[in-house]
Amino acid sequence: MRRRLIWAAIFVPASIYLLLFFTGGALAFGPRRLDLSPLANIISTCVPVLTVMAVGLGVVNLFSLHGAALVKHRPEWPLSLVVCLSFALTFWACVAQNRLDARRRQLQAAAQAARAEVRTFQNLSDPAPPDQALRHLTHEQRQALEDLQAFEDSYHFEPRRFYATYVNAPLASTVMALLGFYITYAAYRAFRLKSLEATVMMLSAAVVILGSDPVGGALSRGILPAWADFDNRVIAAGMQRGLRLGIAVATIAVSLRILLGLERGIVDVQHKED
Amino acid sequence: MPSTRLGRYEFFAPRAATVLVGLLSVIHLAGSSLASEADPTADAGTIRAAVQRGALAAVVAAVLLGIYAARRGRALPIRQIPGLLALRQAVASAAQVRRPSLFTVGGAGDVTRVQSFAAMPLLRLVARLSGKYQNRLLVPVCYPAMLPVHTHAIRAGLAEEGAPEHEVACEIRFFPGGQFFFAMAATGWMLEEKPAACFYFGWWEADSLLFAETGQTIQATQIAGTDQLSQIAFFIAACDHTVIGEEFWAASAQLSRDPQLLGSLGAQDLVKLAILFVILAGILLCFHPGFAAWIAAAREIFVSRGTGGA
Numbered sequence: 001m002r003r004r005l006i007w008a009a010i011f012v013p014a015s016i017y018l019l020l021f022f023t024g025g026a027l028a029f030g031p032r033r034l035d036l037s038p039l040a041n042i043i044s045t046c047v048p049v050l051t052v053m054a055v056g057l058g059v060v061n062l063f064s065l066h067g068a069a070l071v072k073h074r075p076e077w078p079l080s081l082v083v084c085l086s087f088a089l090t091f092w093a094c095v096a097q098n099r100l101d102a103r104r105r106q107l108q109a110a111a112q113a114a115r116a117e118v119r120t121f122q123n124l125s126d127p128a129p130p131d132q133a134l135r136h137l138t139h140e141q142r143q144a145l146e147d148l149q150a151f152e153d154s155y156h157f158e159p160r161r162f163y164a165t166y167v168n169a170p171l172a173s174t175v176m177a178l179l180g181f182y183i184t185y186a187a188y189r190a191f192r193l194k195s196l197e198a199t200v201m202m203l204s205a206a207v208v209i210l211g212s213d214p215v216g217g218a219l220s221r222g223i224l225p226a227w228a229d230f231d232n233r234v235i236a237a238g239m240q241r242g243l244r245l246g247i248a249v250a251t252i253a254v255s256l257r258i259l260l261g262l263e264r265g266i267v268d269v270q271h272k273e274d
Numbered sequence: 275m276p277s278t279r280l281g282r283y284e285f286f287a288p289r290a291a292t293v294l295v296g297l298l299s300v301i302h303l304a305g306s307s308l309a310s311e312a313d314p315t316a317d318a319g320t321i322r323a324a325v326q327r328g329a330l331a332a333v334v335a336a337v338l339l340g341i342y343a344a345r346r347g348r349a350l351p352i353r354q355i356p357g358l359l360a361l362r363q364a365v366a367s368a369a370q371v372r373r374p375s376l377f378t379v380g381g382a383g384d385v386t387r388v389q390s391f392a393a394m395p396l397l398r399l400v401a402r403l404s405g406k407y408q409n410r411l412l413v414p415v416c417y418p419a420m421l422p423v424h425t426h427a428i429r430a431g432l433a434e435e436g437a438p439e440h441e442v443a444c445e446i447r448f449f450p451g452g453q454f455f456f457a458m459a460a461t462g463w464m465l466e467e468k469p470a471a472c473f474y475f476g477w478w479e480a481d482s483l484l485f486a487e488t489g490q491t492i493q494a495t496q497i498a499g500t501d502q503l504s505q506i507a508f509f510i511a512a513c514d515h516t517v518i519g520e521e522f523w524a525a526s527a528q529l530s531r532d533p534q535l536l537g538s539l540g541a542q543d544l545v546k547l548a549i550l551f552v553i554l555a556g557i558l559l560c561f562h563p564g565f566a567a568w569i570a571a572a573r574e575i576f577v578s579r580g581t582g583g584a
Contacts, residue, residue: 022327051419058418175454179480182487183508189490190511240503243519247501249545250523252330253337253538254392262341262534 007261013043014259062087093159100156111148114141204231318575325575337541344537352536357497357515358528361473364495365400368470369407375400376412376469376494378460378485379476381453385419389501393475394427395526396499400473401431401444408437411444412469414460421448457481461488474498474513475522478505486512499525 016039019027027034066080074080114137121136134142193199210216211228368375377400383390397413404411413428415421428444449459461484464472472489474482475498482498482505489496490512498509499517509516517525520542527535556572559565 022331054418172452172454175458175484176480179483182483185487186483186508186511243503245549246520246542246546247523249333249542249549250520251388251501252333253542254523254526255388256334256337257341257535257538258388258391260341262532262538 011259011261016040016043018259059087090163093163097158097160100158104151107144107148107151110144114145117141204235207231322575333545336545337538340537340539340541340544341534342537344533344540347533348537352524352528352539355517355521355524355528357499357517357521358525360495360515361396361399361497361529362403364471364473364497365403365409366407367495369404369409371470372409373470374410374412374467375404375471375473376414376464376467377473377475378414379420380474380478380485381416381456381460381481382479383420383476384417385423387477389475389477389522390420391423392523392526393499394423395529396473396475397424397427398431398434399529401428402435404444405432405435405437405440408440409443412463412467413444413446414456414463415446415448416450416453416456418448418450421446453479453481454484457484461485464488464492464494468492469494472496474500474509475517475525476500478502478509483508483512489513 016036020036020040023036025035025037027036062083066083068074069077069080070084117137118134137145187205190198191202191205193202207224208228208231210220211224211226211231217225365375377397379390379393383393401411403409411428413424415424424446428446429438429441432438432440432444447460447463449456449463451459464485465488469492472485472494474485474496478498478500479502482500482502486496486498486509496513497515497517498513499522500506500509501519501522503519506516506518510518524539524542527539556569560569
């Protein structure tokens with residue numbers, strides 16, 4: 001029964017989206033029309049609800065697991081402490097940033113009316129000096145503009161932005177930089193003549209590298225650039241298009257198999273032995 | 275005949291879907307042609323969208339017919355994929371040297387990627403083989419939504435092998451934080467545990483080489499499979515076996531030898547054959563002056579970037 005429910009949970013929403021694609025939003029039965037968009041909206045609303053539920057359960061699970069490890073002093077309790085502290089720190093950063101953002105939005109909303117007033121005045125008597133336009137504002141409107149200016153001018157520690165700019169981005173860049181080293185090392189290994197295929201790959205790579213380089217072009221009197229261009233535009237492009245065609249057809253087929261519950265390891269409806 | 279083990283709904287679902295898709299495609303194509311006749315100002319985008327939907331319907335119908343034919347015992351023969359054959363050997367070798375196996379869909383393998391789901395039959399097989407050889411299996415996961423999917427695949431594989439108690443030896447670790455942080459944590463785990471067999475299947479992005487090079491460092495047998503053209507070159511350079519492009523999509527059918535899945539593979543090949551025929555016919559028609567106007571119109575519709583395309 002559970003398997004059938006899972007299968008139905010996949011099949012029904014996917015079928016609705018498939019119908020939407022084919023029919024353009026509505027099924028027509030003579031004069032009657034069955035609008036499928038509300039159904040699709042319900043499904044798309046369910047997704048964030050389920051996600052939030054899953055996140056909530058995850059938080060409860062995280063604290064019950066690591067909280068128990070801390071309370072019972074299990075062997076790896078310091079790591080549990082790190083997890084809990086990291087969570088608390090990140091949570092605080094998000095809450096503090098949200099409060100700051102809310103204050104900024106509030107000030108901007110208040111200042112918006114004053115700015116509109118200034119623009120209106122400037123449009124009426126164009127060109128009007130800014131000071132003259134400001135004189136027409138009420139005390140509250142001027143105060144709102146000043147508050148926003150004061151808020152923008154003063155320094156506010158923004159935890160989430162700080163984390164993203166000074167912690168997350170540099171770490172990600174460091175990992176990305178490692179890729180340069182790895183690519184060089186992999187290329188070196190790929191250039192070893194261990195088989196016929198590797199030899200062909202090495203030769204074509206050498207032609208493309210030298211052909212794309214001005215020195216290679218000058219030394220070969222334009223022959224290598226022409227070969228490299230032919231390799232890129234004809235051979236590589238043909239191969240890529242062939243692969244893309246195969247992948248596109250296979251993607252449709254696998255999606256269909258998942259939809260019908262035939263793929264093993266996902267819906268798990270079959271029990272045949274391999 | 276409907277098998278009692280498969281259940282009645284599985285028997286009727288492909289037939290119902292075939293009829294539904296067939297009807298829809300006929301209705302849609304007929305509607306599109308009538309609309310374009312009625313409206314001579316129909317732009318290239320509208321025609322292109324109609325043809326795209328018709329082509330999709332044709333592929334879907336062909337695959338469903340392939341499944342249907344396979345159920346009747348008329349599946350086409352399928353060639354073996356060396357990378358997938360090596361998978362069983364890799365797990366067995368890892369068990370021999372008493373080192374674990376590792377399976378991951380990478381830091382980009384989110385639940386929204388169908389490639390992540392297509393990799394699950396392979397995880398199921400690796401789990402099954404790990405249960406058979408009583409060997410450890412390491413599974414790093416980046417996204418919370420993928421955790422239960424992985425757990426389910428491992429449990430199903432172990433249940434197939436009759437070794438559900440072996441689940442304690444299958445470690446699924448959740449490394450959140452996105453692609454690169456996942457890669458760092460998972461490769462750190464690899465360096466710590468030194469798995470002898472590493473499997474990378476699914477949707478891969480820049481972290482592919484981080485995993486593959488770390489696997490090289492610990493001298494693991496590595497098998498990778500993805501349909502991401504930009505990452506295939508990295509996997510070819512760094513892994514022992516690479517399952518390229520559509521071979522990855524054929525993996526579950528190839529490994530299970532399920533006639534229905536093999537039937538859909540045969541249908542895919544027929545569709546590709548049809549595409550090849552269209553391409554060849556197009557090339558030949560280009561040489562005939564009588565079809566120059568047709569070719570020019572087709573180029574206008576499919577090559578130029580008009581508005582309204584699907």
